Amino acid sequence: MLAYTAKRLLTLIPTLLAASALVFLFVHLIPGDPASILLGDTATAEEVAQLTREMGLDQPLWVQYFVWLGNVLQGDLGTSVFFKTPVLSVIAAGAETSILLACMTMVWIVLIGVPIGVLSATMHGKWVDQVTSGGAMLAASIPTFWLGLYLIFIFSVGLGWFPSSGFPSLSDDGGLANLRYLVLPSLTLAAPNAALIIRLVRASMLDVAREDHVRTARAKGLHPANVAIKHVFRNALIAVAAAFGFTFAALISEAVVTETVFSLPGIGRLVVQSILRRDYPVIQGVILVIVVLYMVINLLVDLAYARLDPRVSLK
Numbered sequence: 001m002l003a004y005t006a007k008r009l010l011t012l013i014p015t016l017l018a019a020s021a022l023v024f025l026f027v028h029l030i031p032g033d034p035a036s037i038l039l040g041d042t043a044t045a046e047e048v049a050q051l052t053r054e055m056g057l058d059q060p061l062w063v064q065y066f067v068w069l070g071n072v073l074q075g076d077l078g079t080s081v082f083f084k085t086p087v088l089s090v091i092a093a094g095a096e097t098s099i100l101l102a103c104m105t106m107v108w109i110v111l112i113g114v115p116i117g118v119l120s121a122t123m124h125g126k127w128v129d130q131v132t133s134g135g136a137m138l139a140a141s142i143p144t145f146w147l148g149l150y151l152i153f154i155f156s157v158g159l160g161w162f163p164s165s166g167f168p169s170l171s172d173d174g175g176l177a178n179l180r181y182l183v184l185p186s187l188t189l190a191a192p193n194a195a196l197i198i199r200l201v202r203a204s205m206l207d208v209a210r211e212d213h214v215r216t217a218r219a220k221g222l223h224p225a226n227v228a229i230k231h232v233f234r235n236a237l238i239a240v241a242a243a244f245g246f247t248f249a250a251l252i253s254e255a256v257v258t259e260t261v262f263s264l265p266g267i268g269r270l271v272v273q274s275i276l277r278r279d280y281p282v283i284q285g286v287i288l289v290i291v292v293l294y295m296v297i298n299l300l301v302d303l304a305y306a307r308l309d310p311r312v313s314l315k
Contacts, residue, residue, distance in 0.1 A: 152184065
């Protein structure tokens, strides 16, 4: 296990280098000049040129990349053009909202997706299965911004149960009670992902149900519920666990629309604002952090395979 982990960590190095080069290139292909945007329309050409030199944007692109990469390797993602503060500080300011939103969304996904997926699989071919499968397809196809606006209209404007926008930090007045600000955004984000988990749990359980050891368990006269949980669902969890890992990582990047609709001070909204401001250091830093998050979760999922399935050998 340790040898496999060390090997995988070594393979992350060239992958990260390639990812950093692509991130840097794509960000600098965004139309617009940060200096011009910062100074406004009234700035003269001389003022724009001077700020461009101060930001190092007058150097060749490959020089800018290696300067940025050298700083990244030292733990410095640069300084935000707009906020005039280190990028790590800017990302950290929005990390609390995005991480809490992702965690709460994962709770909804598990509570909604897994039980309904198990119910749909055990009732395969019956009307319950058809209703849950149809509902899952509908939930997966609903645009998140449309769902978010309707949840605001019903539960914030109509019933007044939850706040419609914003999120005060848990360290502010209210403490854990401030999590109520994330209930509607997390439900909005959970709907399409829970639908996918429902379909995945159903498909995985139906595949496992056709295997020989399940038919043997049924032939021994075990209770259907015992067969479904101990023999079918437990083995189907292997594929579902991998989906949970990637879903959590994807929630950080998928939250762009949801954070914008609910005016949440998270990383997703930060990316949108930074693109509009042409704040290259922040865009590069956020995307690089998300890439690293994907890679780490991918490694953890592979390691979890060996724990969940003894037949898997990691070498």
